[in-house]
Amino acid sequence: MDRIMNTRRVPIVLLVIIAVFFGLLGGVSGQLLSRVFLLQDLYGVPLFGEIDVPENLYQGSSLIIESPEKVIVEQNTKVFETVNSAKRSMVAIFEKIEKPEKKTEDVLLEDFYKLENPLAQAFVVTSDGWLISTYLPQRLINIESVLATSTREELELEYLDELTIITQDREIFEITDVEYDKKAMVSFWKIDSTDLPVRQFEQILDIQAGQLVLAVNWNSKVWLTSVADKKSTSESLIKSSDDLDLEIKLVETIDKDFGDGFLFNTEGDLIALLDDRSEIIPISSFFSCVSCLLEKKNISNSYLGINYIDLSTVLDVSEKYNEKSGALVYVDLNNPAVKKNSPAEIAGILEGDIIVSVNGLKVDKNTSLNSLIAQYSPGEVIDIAVIRGDENIVLSVVLDQIQD
Incomplete structure (x- = not known):
């Protein structure tokens, strides 16, 4: 009798185990499917690949992107209010082109400047017209080697007269002065203005691993990623207290299309400058340069x-x-x-x-x-x-x- 009861219990136990297994499997599958469809329907975020950010993505939603992916956004798409605000402090350097004459209609900038293809990008440092850029043309460096001061200044002014600055509001400015630091590989450009929009600069202490950041360039492309680490670019064990060798490392390598763009936190504060060598230089590395520029009208570290x-x-x-x-x-x-x-x-x-x-x-x-x-x-x-x-x-x- 006991043997008969035991043989009956075995199928019952197996049935219970099978039922529990398929129940769990169904629950997991349902959760995955719901996540996929909810993310796509509610937020427009695919499970894999690039993210297309809709206009209202961050308005009142609690979406958290755990693994930031590449985000490329065209100019007619609003990414974040902070990015739009930060972009107002971005300007571009162009080779000067004389305005063409038209008798029947107004002349637009687009008629004679290829706005999508500047020589370089720069960022507003002060409201009265100082800009910072990683653009350091060889011609400027060559001018420095001229021994006669008067000749050197004349050549510099001649070069500046060949360039112009265009703002996000499509205003054109003459360049009146330039200072640069070959060691830090940055340049400072001066235009005559009194009301340029200035952003906050983030301190190096506030930049943390895992922090969400946005790379933005003049052409309104945005790359969303996060900070991996802060590291020295020097491989030497012994370092100098006076070298600017700190670099920010990101989880993903920013596309080369960004060139000499800029890196922001989600508040729109400037974190770093990007350059064509794929280096990400913290803006805090240039605090002393900026202070001396404002106080003494020259660059010193x-x-x-x-x-x-x-x-x-x-x-x-x-x-x-x-x-x-x-x-x-x-x-x-x-x-x-x-x-x-x-x-x-x-x-x-x-x-x-x-x-x-x-x-x-x-x-x-x-x-x-x-x-x-x-x-x-x-x-x-x-x-x-x-x-x-x-x-x-x-x-x-x-x-x-x-x-x-």
Whole structure:
């Protein structure tokens, strides 16, 4: 009798297991199908591939894109209000073309400028007409080599007269001045204006891995992706406090069509400049340049004068010094740890010191020493906290400017 009961229980157990399995399978399949159709019907977002962003996508929806994909949007499509606002601070550099004469109708810019094909793009730095760009024409560099100052200035003005700036509102401006930094590979262009729209610049400390960002160019193309990391472009173990070598790495490589465009956060604040070498340079790297340009009408970068090892990137060294982060002041093969007569030497920084903060901002894997120094202008006084043996010391340093 027991044997008969046991043989009856086996099919019942199997039926229960099969029913549970197909029930779960049906639930998972239904959820996947509902996600696909809901995303496509409600938001216009496909499961794979490029995303076409409709005009009302972010108005009141709670859609979260977990794996940002490429987003390319034509000019007649509104992506975000923040992007539209940010674009107002973007301008383009063109070779000057004389306006053609027409007797029967108004002449449009499109009649004589190919607006989709500028020489370069630039971004408004100040409302009174200073612009920043990664465009550094060889002709400008060649002019600098001319020995006679008067001849050099004459050649520069002659070159500027061949160019023009066009804004998003289709206004045309003459270029009155240009300054550039060969080391940083950026240029600053001046036009006569008093009311240009200015955007906020994001600090390097606020840029975090996983942060959603938008690359935007003059032709209104937008690429949606996220930050992967902030890294030094230098492969050397020993770094200089005065090199601008920080670069932002993205989850995806931005298409080359973006050229010298710009990178924004979702608030429309400028994060970085893009260049034709596919490098993404944080705008904070140029804070000292901008400050000097406004105050002294020339470009100069801040100078501390030390070489160091980033302890957060070298496990063996950090364990030896019992510190997992900070900048270990260290001798280079060709240069001393602390350069002679430098602001660092004058302030009393020594080889073997571990710099742990600048004005209270911690030096770690997210914020390198040279990126912090780049925030300040020559002449500014900063407090540098160091560990020296068993002592914690704060030294006051007056930054100088890098000499050519």
